[in-house]
Amino acid sequence: MGDVVVPEQDTAVVIPAKDEADRIGGTVTAALKLPGVDLVVVVDDGSSDETGRVARAAGARVVRHSRNRGKAAAMETGAEAVRLLDEGGEVSRHLLFLDADLGETAGAASALIAPVRAGEADMTIAAFAKRVKLGGHGMVVRLAREGIKRLTGWEPTQPLNGQRCLTRPAFEAARPLAHGFGVETGMTIDLLRKGFRVIEVEVEMAHRATGNDLRGQLHRARQLRDVGRALAAREIPSLLP
Secondary structure, three states: OOOOOOOOOOEEEEEEEOOOOOOHHHHHHHHHOOOOEEEEEEEEEOOOOOHHHHHHHOOOEEEEEOOOOOHHHHHHHHHHHHHHHHOOOOOOOEEEEOOOOOHHHHHHHHHHHHHHHOOOOOEEEEEEOOOOOOOOHHHHHHHHHHHHHHHHOOOOOOOOOOOEEEOHHHHHHOOOOOOHHHHHHHHHHHHHHOOOOEEEEEEOOOOOOOOOOHHHHHHHHHHHHHHHHHHHHHHOOOOOO
8 A cells, every 4th residue: 555645835815804713714614724734814904803712723823913904914924924934944825815704715725726736827816606796896807907907918717806825036026016906817928927826726715705785895995906906016117216
């Protein structure tokens, strides 16, 4: 009987989270079971609930922002925490970014890790097999998709999907990250322009859909603003030296 091959532990999960106490525990638990994952960092981005406590109880390392600083800043903080933990090691971990509200479906992220670990891609982007369509969101998706295609020639199906796995060199090449909800659009454009290999991978994941109430509409307005800013910054050459 052959020896059992244990996957090398070379991937860290970073989860930006704000007021996700009801779902973060399940997300962390599922993430810790992913092949190759030996570290989950939750960035509590100014939550007013027990997000940090629940995440820590589930096995995550928690870094807290005293005030809400936005998704891009939370991703930067989480990646920096991983870098500090990697210091002195032989290799830098790959980074898998996941949304806090995935729950047990975070277990499907193994499909995102595999191509990166195998050296087949520098960044993978999740394409949810099942999508909930709500009014208003399509406008932001279309803006991001068309902008990415115009600037790179590549047309993603789900340009705003935040479930992404990438190598440390790819992450560093994408910095500084675009502000707020423009982070995914900016990251995709920047890496493609620099010659990194970016692919989409279909996964069976699901998270809480944004509603059509006032809160949902405000969320989409912020998305539209941030994606527009990310595109504008990449379309207009900088005048700074």
